Amino acid sequence: MTPPPRAGPNPDGHILMAKRVKPAKRGRAVSKPPRAAADELQTLLDFVRYAVSRFLAAKLAFAHGTTDPVAEAAFLVCEALHLHPDQFETFAAARVTAAERERILDLVERRVSTRKPAAYLVNKIYMRGLPFYVDERVIVPRSFIGELLDSHFGGRDAALIDDPGAVESVLDLCTGSACLAVLASRRFPNAQIDAVDISKDALDVAARNIAEHGLKDRVALYRGDLFGPIGPKRYDLIISNPPYVDAEGMAALPRECRTEPKLAFDGGPGGLDIVRRILDEAAHHLTPQGGLLCEIGRGRDNLETAYPQLPLLWLDTEDSEAEVFWIGAADIQSHPSRSKCIDSR
Numbered sequence: 001m002t003p004p005p006r007a008g009p010n011p012d013g014h015i016l017m018a019k020r021v022k023p024a025k026r027g028r029a030v031s032k033p034p035r036a037a038a039d040e041l042q043t044l045l046d047f048v049r050y051a052v053s054r055f056l057a058a059k060l061a062f063a064h065g066t067t068d069p070v071a072e073a074a075f076l077v078c079e080a081l082h083l084h085p086d087q088f089e090t091f092a093a094a095r096v097t098a099a100e101r102e103r104i105l106d107l108v109e110r111r112v113s114t115r116k117p118a119a120y121l122v123n124k125i126y127m128r129g130l131p132f133y134v135d136e137r138v139i140v141p142r143s144f145i146g147e148l149l150d151s152h153f154g155g156r157d158a159a160l161i162d163d164p165g166a167v168e169s170v171l172d173l174c175t176g177s178a179c180l181a182v183l184a185s186r187r188f189p190n191a192q193i194d195a196v197d198i199s200k201d202a203l204d205v206a207a208r209n210i211a212e213h214g215l216k217d218r219v220a221l222y223r224g225d226l227f228g229p230i231g232p233k234r235y236d237l238i239i240s241n242p243p244y245v246d247a248e249g250m251a252a253l254p255r256e257c258r259t260e261p262k263l264a265f266d267g268g269p270g271g272l273d274i275v276r277r278i279l280d281e282a283a284h285h286l287t288p289q290g291g292l293l294c295e296i297g298r299g300r301d302n303l304e305t306a307y308p309q310l311p312l313l314w315l316d317t318e319d320s321e322a323e324v325f326w327i328g329a330a331d332i333q334s335h336p337s338r339s340k341c342i343d344s345r
Contacts, residue, residue: 041101044081045092048073051108061254064117064140065125067319072118076111079122080104086129115255125179132179132209137201139264141179143241144317144324145295149180149187152315152326160291160313160326161237167191169233171285173226173240173278174198176264178206180239182213188237194230196222199263226274227281234287240278241295246271271299272306279307279332286329295324 041047051073055062066072074088080103083091096104110121119125119140125132128146154164161167167188172181175195184193193215197203203221210219222229244267245253253265267273275296282292296303300314300322311331314322 042095043093044077044088044096047077047096047101047104047108051076051104051111054108054112058112060112060115061256063142063254063256064119065127065142066118072111073108076107076118076122077104079124080107085126116259117256120259127179128183130179130182130213132177132182133205133212134177135205136259137199137261138177138205139260141177143180143295144320145180145239145241145293146183147317148293148315148324149183149239151317153187160293164188165190167236169235169237169287170194171230171233171235171238172196173238174242174264174274175206175221176202176241178209178219178221180241181206181219182209182215184237184239185213185215185218191218191236193219194222194233194235195219196224196226196229198223198225199261202261202264226277227285230285232284234285234290236287236290238278238282238286238290238292239294240292242274242278243267244271244275244296244299246299267299270302272296272302275299275303276306279310279327283329283332286332288329291326291328292332293324293326297323300325 041050048070052069055069055072060069060072062068062072066075075085078085078088081091081096081100107118107121110116111118114121117140119134120136123133123135125134125141127141127143128150132141134140152158153161164187168191170181170184170188170191170193172178172184172193172195175181175197178195181193181195184191195206195210197206200223203223206221210216210221224230243263243265245265246267247269249271250262250266257265267275275294278292278294286292303325304312310327312325312327315324315326316322317324
């Protein structure tokens with residue numbers, strides 16, 4: 001589950017609203033934005049330019065795996081043509097057929113008219129180059145944890161776990177579509193992975209992704225509230241992208257985000273209700289050399305205020321700064337301020 005940062009309001013902080021349209025005069029039809037003539041748009045690049053113009057004119061929000069209109073347009077064009085996004089440059093100058101043209105224009109118009117995330121329109125999202133099935137039963141995945149699994153786990157100077165092969169067990173809390181569980185299975189080839197979510201609908205989508213990636217023997221799904229369904233089990237690594245949007249952020253979500261499950265966003269009045277529970281209970285479910293990797297969006301200041309003595313290590317990615325923290329099992333278990341933080345809530 002993921003952030004309001006990437007699922008937040010438009011840049012000026014306001015909810016995007018449709019302008020009121022004056023009723024048409026009798027005998028005069030209300031016009032729609034003109035669709036391009038068949039001979040005006042020819043190449044993939046032409047359709048991307050057209051889509052970008054439509055998206056900007058409609059003042060869409062981009063927060064679901066793509067962060068700008070160009071990337072979103074390229075994604076939709078590629079999906080209409082059954083191409084991987086990495087193939088766009090190869091075929092950018094290629095011309096499309098009449099049938100392909102209609103598919104592209106239909107997706108562009110549906111994105112504008114419905115305000116649904118592009119991933120819902122094509123039932124697909126890519127994370128770290130891998131495709132995942134998504135629909136309205138799950139939040140559209142856009143966690144930074146996938147990048148961190150590649151950059152901070154495995155033999156580099158900044159590695160948090162030196163040997164990925166030594167990791168035998170991973171817990172993915174608030175798994176949603178199970179994208180992080182699947183990515184963890186690739187980073188930690190010898191690990192058994194448990195993935196937990198409170199939503200039956202989300203777990204149905206997760207099961208589909210696990211099956212499509214051939215991981216039924218390595219990823220087990222559990223329905224329940226955080227650590228509840230796993231009993232006393234301990235793990236070498238716990239990862240989580242829980243709900244962490246505060247009340248103000250929930251009120252300001254753009255229309256695109258309001259099509260996603262509210263349960264996947266709502267972190268309580270201050271945004272930390274679920275994060276606190278994970279931090280407070282993680283010590284009972286980590287092996288001695290294990291650790292917790294948790295994404296909380298832009299809640300760093302609030303979390304450090306709530307837990308002033310915990311030595312949280314804040315991690316950056318290509319597109320984020322200090323939105324994910326790491327803390328080792330020993331620091332959670334032995335730090336003298338932990339019980340004080342819990343008792344003083």
